[in-house]
Amino acid sequence: MKFAFLLAFTVAVAALAQDQVVRGDEAPAFEIVGGQEAQVGQHRYVAGLKLSPTGKTECGGSLIAPNVVLTAAHCFNKGLTSVVVGTHFLTGFADGELATVTQEIQHPNANDVGIVILDRNITSIQPVAVSFEFVPADVLTW
Numbered sequence: 001m002k003f004a005f006l007l008a009f010t011v012a013v014a015a016l017a018q019d020q021v022v023r024g025d026e027a028p029a030f031e032i033v034g035g036q037e038a039q040v041g042q043h044r045y046v047a048g049l050k051l052s053p054t055g056k057t058e059c060g061g062s063l064i065a066p067n068v069v070l071t072a073a074h075c076f077n078k079g080l081t082s083v084v085v086g087t088h089f090l091t092g093f094a095d096g097e098l099a100t101v102t103q104e105i106q107h108p109n110a111n112d113v114g115i116v117i118l119d120r121n122i123t124s125i126q127p128v129a130v131s132f133e134f135v136p137a138d139v140l141t142w
Helices: 002-016 073-078
Strands: 046-050 057-065 068-071 082-085 097-106 114-118
Touching: 046 068, 057 073, 057 082, 073 097, 073 114
Parallel strands: none
Antiparallel strands: 046 057, 046 082, 057 068, 068 114, 082 097, 097 114
């Protein structure tokens, strides 16, 4: 039931996001289109999934429980072994907490929803707050 709610919440948030199309040659690498870079420490629940503890971030996710990260299931094909939560940087784990991936769970009825179970609880960072406020979705996003 909790997973179904999280899935519905994620879909609702995605439906509210503005969609912009940018040609590949117009946006330099790591450019934020239509937005601005978050302040360091502003979104500490964001997780970086990595091939090794000191490697670069291959996929992103959100800490939804002390030892659980919500991510995209297509990330599981990369052989990710490490998760860093709370860092602002794409490589290493400065200012964040490092954990090891112990299990990857792909939702059986959803195309690209995955859960990563960590080897330990992340203790210095709170999971993302989940809103229970109803948000109507009026835009199809896929």
